[in-house]
Amino acid sequence: MPIVDENKKPVGILTEKDFIFKLELSNLSEKIGNVALKEVYTASKSDPISQLKLKFKNLKVNHLVIVDEEGRAVGIISTRDLLGMAKETYASYMENKFRQAKDLLYILPEIVLEILDLGYEQVIYWGSAKAHEIFGETIDEKSVLEIFDQEDWYRVFGKLKKLNKVHKETIKSLNGHIFEVSGSYLKLHLEGEGKIHLVLRDITHNHRYLTELKSHAEFIQKLINSIDSLILVIDPEDGTFKFYNHTVLSCLGYDQKEMAYKTIYDIVYLPYQQIKTNLRMVTNEGKEIKGERLYLSKNKEKIPVETYAFRLILDKSYVAISSKLKPIYQLETLNKELSLCKSQKEALSVLSKYLLNFIDTLQFLEISPETGEILSTYVEGDQDLWKGCIENKAKECKAYSHGILIEKTEILCPKVKAEK
Structure with a gap:
């Protein structure tokens, strides 16, 4: 508190600390003016808070007496008061920012949901405008199982509980939509309870398109795998295989794991530099190369083929090679397979497989x-x-x-x- 003279001009201050410690050591009949601090620092009541902060810092004091225009004491302020003001201001600021964020989330084109995990069930307690548009105006306080497919929700919820977050998971709703969902899980103080924040993007159209595309791709792959020609798609940068059909495996004798470590340089019986030059001619110049080649099998057997190489543009330029076994090799292979047959029926099956090519x-x-x-x-x-x-x-x-x-x-x- 400020100590003032008869004109209300500050002549000292008595702090809580002074009051407790100095008066305990003094005679209680001692005048308060003798106990109070004589050195008084003041600030005008019109000074901005920023200036008060500077005074506290520069003067290295914890209290300032506030005076009016005529220098009369009207109050006192401490660093503790400023700290309290800062806390209150910050809390108000954060509350305002949170309110603004909620307003922004509400109008976002994505679906935003806030869900309360009660332990025994998960309940929606807030949704953005898009959420109300997709799921209905009455989604608040609904169980998530009234919105999402149960199996999908438990899969996503399980990851949320385990990792405290999910990223780009897929979840189906009961109204037929498919969403890409990302979000976080915040554990609350109460045992088994938490808050879930989810952002969902409707990918129904894209998902159906990709599903159809995948189905078409699988069909095409089955079709390519069913033909007798050897089909190879090669990355020209390192000669690795982007794709090969089943005929390549059966003809060369490799399995998929072994093929993963092979390149075109391991398969074609030509000098390394010539193969590299051919790859460059196809990808850079767009040339098509036809001719007879020898492929090397797993057993180092030379297999004669007729090849046709051309440029294939996907995410970048690749070299596609279609190769047919030469008839003489097919007959040699047929004779070998027939010699290994243990029954008439087995021999007929081998012979049929060959003849049905024609x-x-x-x-x-x-x-x-x-x-x-x-x-x-x-x-x-x-x-x-x-x-x-x-x-x-x-x-x-x-x-x-x-x-x-x-x-x-x-x-x-x-x-x-x-x-x-």
């Missing part, structure tokens, strides 16, 4: 040399096309009896003609 249907007949009757048949390929064309007697089949090849456009069997 024709539509195969029907092998086991015929009794004595009676000419068909003892057994083995059919591969388009079975519906020739179904029922063989009678019990083999001689009734013109293809068998005349040794001719039946074309689709010229079916000689009267029985098949009648059915068609």
